[in-house]
Amino acid sequence: xxxxxxxxxxxxxxxxxxxxxxxxxxxxxxxxxxxxxxxxxxxxxxxxxxxxxxxxxxxxxxxxxxxxxxxxxxxxxxxxxxxxxxxxxxxxxxxxxxxxxxxxxxxxxxxxxxxxxxxxx
Amino acid sequence: xxxxxxxxxxxxxxxxxxxxxxxxxxxxxxxxxxxxxxxxxxxxxxxxxxxxxxxxxxxxxxxxxxxxxxxxxxxxxxxxxxxxxxxxxxxxxxxxxxxxxxxxxxxxxxxxxxxxxxxxxxxxxxxxxxxxxxxxxxxxxxxxxxxxxxxxxxxxxxxxxxxxxxxxxxxxxxxxxxxxxxxxxxxxxxxxxxxxxxxxxxxxxxxxxxxxxxxxxxxxxxxxxxxxxxxxxxxxxxxxxxxxxxxxxxxxxxxxxxxxxxxxxxxxxxxxxxx
Ligand SMILES: [Fe+2]
Numbered sequence: 001x002x003x004x005x006x007x008x009x010x011x012x013x014x015x016x017x018x019x020x021x022x023x024x025x026x027x028x029x030x031x032x033x034x035x036x037x038x039x040x041x042x043x044x045x046x047x048x049x050x051x052x053x054x055x056x057x058x059x060x061x062x063x064x065x066x067x068x069x070x071x072x073x074x075x076x077x078x079x080x081x082x083x084x085x086x087x088x089x090x091x092x093x094x095x096x097x098x099x100x101x102x103x104x105x106x107x108x109x110x111x112x113x114x115x116x117x118x119x120x121x
Numbered sequence: 122x123x124x125x126x127x128x129x130x131x132x133x134x135x136x137x138x139x140x141x142x143x144x145x146x147x148x149x150x151x152x153x154x155x156x157x158x159x160x161x162x163x164x165x166x167x168x169x170x171x172x173x174x175x176x177x178x179x180x181x182x183x184x185x186x187x188x189x190x191x192x193x194x195x196x197x198x199x200x201x202x203x204x205x206x207x208x209x210x211x212x213x214x215x216x217x218x219x220x221x222x223x224x225x226x227x228x229x230x231x232x233x234x235x236x237x238x239x240x241x242x243x244x245x246x247x248x249x250x251x252x253x254x255x256x257x258x259x260x261x262x263x264x265x266x267x268x269x270x271x272x273x274x275x276x277x278x279x280x281x282x283x284x285x286x287x288x289x290x291x292x293x294x295x296x297x298x299x300x301x302x303x304x305x306x307x308x309x310x311x312x313x314x315x316x317x318x319x320x321x322x323x324x325x326x327x328x329x330x331x332x333x334x335x336x337x338x339x340x341x342x343x344x345x346x347x348x349x350x351x352x353x354x355x356x357x358x359x360x361x362x363x364x365x366x367x368x369x370x371x372x373x374x375x376x377x378x379x380x381x382x383x384x385x386x387x388x389x390x391x392x393x394x395x396x
Contacts, residue, residue, distance in 0.1 A: 059311025067207035094352040104316030105381035
């Protein structure tokens, strides 16, 4: 469990275009510099927002990573809900889901009012 | 007296980045109009420099070395660090005020051990306010960050002291200086609960802030703030520091909880500057 290292990598990636370019070209090579478990490394390579969220990556850091991955806003929020459905509650940090999976903001074209996600927290 | 303006405003990436996803355009436009009014009010004071008291969102510091307070003394700052299409703010350079900023740091250090940085990177926490307050980036900006993300966080009593120290520092200068504090009140940003806002909590806090109710403001406890206002509520530090710097009563010019897509109760206020 090396959440600190996961976050440190994302912190460096988020604020450095050179690292972003290197990471786009060869993800594994960039990650060699960080002490990561296989699960963490896979999550970073595949851009698994849901798992990274559950692992406890700080929300600001994860949000900036999702922006770098060009994930649409509502897809990003859903990816975190899906991560909880699959892996259970957030394991560390201050960004736990506390709203039971409820959607607090709607896409303008969605008509189903206050949707409820499939949360398990 | 060289502090000529003090106020607060919200920051959140959605305020610029998700403007097109708003389902309440009237509220959005009213909010934008209030921000434009704030820009004009700052301009009318003749302010030459803008100090932005903001919250660190991991644009500058990480947990290998996290200052509680930092002031940007570089001759320019860069930003946003975020994808500019996502934030809908172009990457740019913002002029700093190195000489003045260094004088402020020296003065503040008498009461708060503030860190300083010549290599400041701005994230949405500063870029969104600047987008409205100095859209042409033609006003020198002195960024200040308070750690509101990586606990342990600085106590509110120190935040107050930091605001007062900034005020004393400003008053020693000949330049006309404006200060804005920018933070969320209750909000749960960057979680699936994004858009959740505790309006009642926000209004109670803002009422205390507008009345300079120091005792109430400093009585907030992080555990309770987390439960009632989310981890985003830790950013009240930036707003409390601005109030302490101003010293005078506030006028809440705008507040709405009706823009959940912005993920924050949208706020604009101005303080009187105490003599
Ligand atoms: Fe923030």
